[in-house]
Amino acid sequence: MMETQIQTNTTESPELRRTHKKPKILLIDDEASFTDMLKINLELTADYSILVENDSREAIRTADRAQPDLILLDAIMPGLDGFEVLNRLEMDPLTRHIPVVFLTAISEQLSFSPSNFSEIVQRKTLAKPVRMKELISTIEETLKKDGLNS
Numbered sequence: 001m002m003e004t005q006i007q008t009n010t011t012e013s014p015e016l017r018r019t020h021k022k023p024k025i026l027l028i029d030d031e032a033s034f035t036d037m038l039k040i041n042l043e044l045t046a047d048y049s050i051l052v053e054n055d056s057r058e059a060i061r062t063a064d065r066a067q068p069d070l071i072l073l074d075a076i077m078p079g080l081d082g083f084e085v086l087n088r089l090e091m092d093p094l095t096r097h098i099p100v101v102f103l104t105a106i107s108e109q110l111s112f113s114p115s116n117f118s119e120i121v122q123r124k125t126l127a128k129p130v131r132m133k134e135l136i137s138t139i140e141e142t143l144k145k146d147g148l149n150s
Contacts, residue, residue, distance in 0.1 A: 023048050060089065082104075
């Protein structure tokens with residue numbers, strides 16, 4: 001019987017492995033199929049811990065409780081839209097520091113009010129369907145800018 005050996009990465013000390021923290025990203029979108037697909041893709045292609053909320057009101061509580069490093073936020077949702085979610089996050093001292101990237105379909109931009117449109121142009125915004133390479137690049141850039149990723 002032949003014995004199989006598993007090769008481990010010996011360049012990383014156990015201490016370093018214990019201190020490595022995956023960036024935590026909260027994905028807020030009312031379309032469960034979209035969030036499920038995006039969560040799977042991000043976890044398979046990048047080193048992130050993904051939290052998902054499909055209810056905008058619950059998403060505010062999750063952000064407060066989980067303290068993610070970044071929020072990916074749909075602009076148009078039932079109940080509280082993404083702009084109201086952002087407004088509430090920015091008013092809360094526990095969440096105002098969390099960077100937010102908008103994800104939205106191009107056609108949705110037609111329904112933006114002037115104040116919402118100015119909010120969207122002031123923030124990083126990605127169009128749905130989003131390309132994974134562009135999304136990961138945006139996540140990395142945002143995390144680096146905020147000193148959360150090296």
